[in-house]
Amino acid sequence: MTQWSGYFGLIVQGAIVTIELTLMGSVLALIMAFLAGLGRLSRLFLLRALATAYIEFFRGTSIFVQLFFAYFVLPLIGLELTPLQAGVLALGLNVGAYAAEVVRGAVQSIGREQHEACIALNLGRWQGLRHVILPQAFLVMLPTFGNNAIELLKATSVVSLISLADLTFQAQVVRAQTGNTMVPFATILVIYFILALLISWGVRSLERRMARGLDGVRV
16 A cells, blocks of 8 residues: 555655646747737737648647657757646647637627727727727637646646656656556546546636636727
């Protein structure tokens, strides 16, 4: 029993690393999603082209290749990253590319009357976007953002390939040391599921609060 408690301690350490990856990766993904999503809507051709190139590149290449590039190739050009930094970078940029289309679609889904009301109130393009359009669009984005965060959580398992001690890596360590496959992998299966439920609960709670406060935003 004492032996297994030590092994479960490894799993807990892996869970902490997975949570860190998920939180930091989600923050980077959210930033990139808004930059690229709004960039796709820009009137400037250069911004639209850069945003489109980023989205298509990271959606069109493998997360494994992106992770290996961040960890093994970037040091060759002088950018040394720790395994955690490489994992956050690859996950954030990859998921951010998918979430960027969510941002673009949500902004475009807001009714034309809201845009016309912004003009009638003499709000500039960015003023209207910031104070009227984005608060309404963000409510539309939230469910898909929640799905993206869960996908990022599940994708964190790839960092075990660069020896970052996340949940999957620690489960493999326990399996190698005990010869038992079912217990460590059943344990992390449950932990991943609980973390995904927590993300879903958090997103739904935020969605309800935002929906109650949205009436003061519409014009």
